[in-house]
Amino acid sequence: MANKSKEIIMAIETSCDETAVAILADGKELLVNLVSSQIKIHQQFGGVVPEIASRQHLEQVNRLIDLALKEAGLTFAQLTALAVTYGPGLVGALLVGVSTAKALAYSVNLPLVGVNHVEGHIYANWLAQEEREFPLVCLIVSGGHTALVEMRGHGEYRFLGETQDDAAGEAFDKVARAMGLGYPGGPLLDALAREGNGTAVQLPRAWLGGNNYNFSFSGVKTAVLNYLNKAAQKGEEVNKADLAASFQASVVEVLVEKTVRAAQEKKLKTVLMAGGVSANSLLREQMQQRCQEEKLNLAYPPSEYCTDNAAMIACAAHYRYLKGERSGWDLNAVPQLRLR
Numbered sequence: 001m002a003n004k005s006k007e008i009i010m011a012i013e014t015s016c017d018e019t020a021v022a023i024l025a026d027g028k029e030l031l032v033n034l035v036s037s038q039i040k041i042h043q044q045f046g047g048v049v050p051e052i053a054s055r056q057h058l059e060q061v062n063r064l065i066d067l068a069l070k071e072a073g074l075t076f077a078q079l080t081a082l083a084v085t086y087g088p089g090l091v092g093a094l095l096v097g098v099s100t101a102k103a104l105a106y107s108v109n110l111p112l113v114g115v116n117h118v119e120g121h122i123y124a125n126w127l128a129q130e131e132r133e134f135p136l137v138c139l140i141v142s143g144g145h146t147a148l149v150e151m152r153g154h155g156e157y158r159f160l161g162e163t164q165d166d167a168a169g170e171a172f173d174k175v176a177r178a179m180g181l182g183y184p185g186g187p188l189l190d191a192l193a194r195e196g197n198g199t200a201v202q203l204p205r206a207w208l209g210g211n212n213y214n215f216s217f218s219g220v221k222t223a224v225l226n227y228l229n230k231a232a233q234k235g236e237e238v239n240k241a242d243l244a245a246s247f248q249a250s251v252v253e254v255l256v257e258k259t260v261r262a263a264q265e266k267k268l269k270t271v272l273m274a275g276g277v278s279a280n281s282l283l284r285e286q287m288q289q290r291c292q293e294e295k296l297n298l299a300y301p302p303s304e305y306c307t308d309n310a311a312m313i314a315c316a317a318h319y320r321y322l323k324g325e326r327s328g329w330d331l332n333a334v335p336q337l338r339l340r
């Protein structure tokens with residue numbers, strides 16, 4: 001049961017295929033964290049079907065809001081603010097969350113805070129109740145985004161580089177799909193790669209030239225597809241564990257080296273990781289090793305907060321709320337929303 005004098009934020013997240021509601025007190029005490037995944041429904045199609053995602057959100061969102069209040073032993077009157085993801089994401093899916101949050105906030109007279117989903121992923125790093133030292137560099141590696149961002153304070157972002165084609169998670173999912181591993185492919189490929197040899201298959205690394213912090217994963221993805229096609233034509237068996245490990249090694253090496261170089265060149269002592277791919281075991285291991293060698297502080301969220309959840313949205317909303325930011329009743333879903 002939360003104390004009434006606390007700042008208590010309820011957050012709603014519906015940007016893709018997870019309906020999530022969380023309640024966070026004072027930016028760090030997670031009272032409730034509910035995630036209703038649609039993975040089983042989308043699995044049969046091999047990926048997210050936007051229209052089905054929206055309908056599922058509609059069915060789940062009010063139930064989760066009621067359940068969250070019940071589990072926290074709270075009423076709407078005890079909340080301080082309502083937060084909601086308003087982009088980036090699938091427009092229909094986002095609209096369910098945004099409309100629900102606006103209707104609720106208006107009817108129970110609560111301030112509304114719109115949150116950028118990618119900022120939410122970054123702020124999963126502040127859920128662990130620790131302060132992070134600015135200036136820092138954050139490697140964002142999710143299903144739809146891959147970027148290196150410099151942060152000099154809360155909510156201040158400067159893009160150092162980003163992907164020019166596929167996002168890291170998207171590349172994992174596409175390669176896993178081509179290998180017949182299932183959906184979502186990232187965690188399955190990660191598990192399989194642990195049984196393989198990462199140097200067994202020669203795959204390209206996209207460095208993209210000297211001082212570049214951009215990324216590209218379509219080359220390595222195509223190399224894997226070609227490798228699979230050639231083996232199929234010749235009727236040769238593919239060692240999937242070796243191929244998974246080699247693909248993962250290629251992606252992780254570039255992610256780690258560019259992040260460490262950015263930290264060194266920009267004199268940033270702290271490295272954060274955010275998004276679903278930051279749950280990857282090799283990425284964590286290699287980033288840890290390189291950061292230790294270069295005397296950089298490294299942090300990343302616990303695995304359950306790397307993929308979509310509403311706790312991270314509540315945490316990002318907390319810092320915006322503290323700055324006095326409020327959204328108007330004209331808040332709308334913005335599918336291509338950028339970090340500002």
Ligand SMILES: Nc1ncnc2c1ncn2[C@@H]1O[C@H](COP(=O)(O)OP(=O)(O)OP(=O)(O)O)[C@@H](O)[C@H]1O
Pocket residue numbers: 016088089117118121141142143144145168169170172173184185186187190275276277278279280281306307308
């Ligand atoms: N252990 C892992 N190794 C590699 N990839 C992983 C792992 N766990 C999850 N992923 C990948 O993370 C992605 C999902 O993460 P996330 O929830 O951050 O993405 P999203 O919400 O779909 O995209 P975005 O946040 O960019 O809109 C998927 O592509 C998934 O395959």
Ligand SMILES: [Mg+2]
Pocket residue numbers: 117121142143307308
């Ligand atoms: Mg996400």
